[in-house]
Amino acid sequence: MKLIRTIRLDPSDTFVFEQAAEPGEWAVTGTFIFADGDPGNLEGKMRAAFRSGFLGVATLGWSTLVQIVEASDDDRLAAVDTLAKKLAAHFGAPSIDDAVAAAEEEFEFAASLCNHPLDTLVAMHRSHDGGKIREAFRTLRPKDGPKPLRAFAFLDVVGEEEPAEQVDLAALAKRDKGDK
DSSP states (O other), X not given: OEEEEEEOSSTTHHHHSSSBOOTTOBEEOOGGGGTTSOGGGOOHXXXXXXXXXXXXXXXXXXXXXXXXXXOOHHHHHXXXXXXXXXXXXXXXXXXXXXXXXXXXXXXXXXHHTOOSOTTOEEXXXXXXXXXXXXXXXXXXXXXXXXXXXXXXXOEEEEESOOOSOOOXXXXXXXXXXXXX
């Protein structure tokens, strides 16, 4: 079977997110974290996690990219167990049975993203529209077949178009320095 693991191609996740996932953690989308709040009110690093973060189940940290990898039944069971314990300890699951059922559902959805070749990278864009959270996924594969990826390798994007949103990095830098 295939599942998704966090991957870190450069150190950006460590300053984009409040808590970055460690490379190689089993991952789920983590959308459940935002289900009870108003994503429109999120700011800063939590907004970044909402918009593009996959949840690493061991640390509850965020990763911009995940990689499709081979997983054994034991790997899946251990990952479900880890997430279930986190759901019970940190998110108020009513019982361990409920936590296991929710963790199973999260990993079932994560596995549904894995209908691509091994080592394919997956990115996500999450949005909030009309009271609903929407997720769009895209896959990234090296041009001309598999090869080691570098932080700035050129990739073919397969799937949905890029979000229309634009970010003015110069204006953000000025704002952070206090230049308004």
